Amino acid sequence: MSVAKLPAAPETASPTRKAGRGVVWWAVGTVLVLAALVLIPGLLAPADPYKLDIINRFTPPHGGNLFGTDDSGRDILSRVIHGARYSIGSAVLIITVAALVGTVYGSLAAWYGGILDRLLMRTVDVFLAFPYLVFAMAVAASMGRGLTSTIVALSLLWWPSYARMIRGQVKSILNDYHIRAATTLGARRGQILRWHVIPHTYNQLLVRFTLDIGNALVALTGLAFLGLGATPPLPEWGRMVADSKQFALLAWWYAVFPGVVIFATVLNFVLLGEALRKRSTS
């Protein structure tokens, strides 16, 4: 990502055009729905996601079980709803950690410059040179199976891209006139960084954050599919698709519905991220 050397144009409050407002409502809606799924799945799910009911195993979708039942007779819809906490929750956690670490790291590199900057960014280059999925698998596998090791593995891989992005932005903002003004007025360095530099990175950070939640969800469920993630009986989405694999001929709905939910969630974040980017650049 190359950042223009020209002084950045001053931020103007984007006009509340109709399209822009639509995006805001969309984002708010997404956050609300996901927050509900993560915080109060018990109120939304029609059944107990862990309750075994062997007699009714592999029931095709119908009025009582909209997504059908799995190999232990558990309601797939309820499991998907309860699984949001593990799947989306983990994705948000991974990207939050990555964005926080990357922001601090990148702004330090840009702020101090010189040898420290070169050293820090060279380290970032090393991390970005890993084939990330293989590396995530290796880290998750080395640490032993479980959701925690997958979260650690993916966070470890994700922060360098934020560090690079933030460093580029901070560097260009530091050349800006308002920074010179603040310096002239005697603002302390920490103050400048906290109040006059970092806030200007929020726009791009938000776009990136939104897109990356989708990406993290794909990576996380992919690792879970390989058995490197949530352990049974947790209803994590990737894990559910993995479990459905051996019954794919018997019960298509078992493989299809959890996958549809992953797909729809990722699609939502990708489209929302693109819309936010358009809004912030227009």
Next chain:
Amino acid sequence: MTQGRNPEVTRPAPGQSFGAGRLARFVKGVVWLLVVVLVAVSITFALSRIVPADPARLAAGLEAGPEQVERVRQDMGLDDPVMVQYVRYITGLVRGDFGDSIRTRGPILDDVVEALPASIELIVVSFTIFASLGILAGAAWAYWPRGVHAVLLRVVAVAGSAVPVFWVGLLLQIFLAARPDWFPLVARLDFPVAGNLNHQAAGIAEVTGAGLLDALIARSPSAMLEAARVLFLPVMTIVIHNIALTIALMRSSLADQLDREYVRAARARGLSEWRVVVVDALRNALNPVVTMLGLQLGWLLGGVVIVEVIFSWPGIGLYAFSSFQSFDYNAIMAITVLATAGFVLVNALVGQIYPLLDPRIKEAR
């Protein structure tokens, strides 16, 4: 791509190719490769030593008593201080010794060499298809931005990038291999299996281990067809996911070039549309796409694990998966080293393509 251009500009004279600058760059590249691999190994090594699982216990087997486990631990050198183990591992690597697999009990390098051809076949075929189709489709979309195909391509570009690979593979299996059995599914007893080409059944010798290539060597059209049939679903799975980014980036890159002044100038001078769009604009537009394709290859090194697991493709990905499952930490680290080295090398090679596309890059170095 050099057609219609002055060959002296794009190709260095043979004597020039090993100049001092080039040598320095080569050495720098090798040092970089070593640093990246060393960091990757160190991280994996450190993490594998702070985990609760006990490799000696796993290697000794379930029936082993405490003394036996202790003996295995000593044999494997696991009771030495961590730093000693680390240095021993690194010196082993330098000699090209990746250690023995806990699971298969043979040298890991042998296992890897055996599994590699099947993976390379899968990666090369998929990469060729999604790169060429993606570039063509993206270019067509940029040139003719309106129409039914544009809507279709937008759907492919957006949906393809959001769809989880493992789910696509599973759906293709359910709806193309299981219901109507158009493509092989059960090559072995355990469902879902497509597997590599069965050389014995096809009546050809196993020379390289890559089905298509072996069929070609044996000059057997029926075996080639069978190899292609076996390859079809895994390749489709990879293509569906990876073509999305290629299409999207190619479109935006070429659309950006077509807006430039030089295109208008070239058209005004009366150059043919082919010359303006394909020879000039497309060539310039390819630069970011090549970068992205290099990164895609890095993704493929990992993505192929998922695809190979779904289709029981007997390649390095399936080997990696089995190693994860059995906590075969020697194999896990070997795979990390090889994949990281492969990725760095691929990106170095990609760097060699830029000067072909844009001679200015070579001069600037």
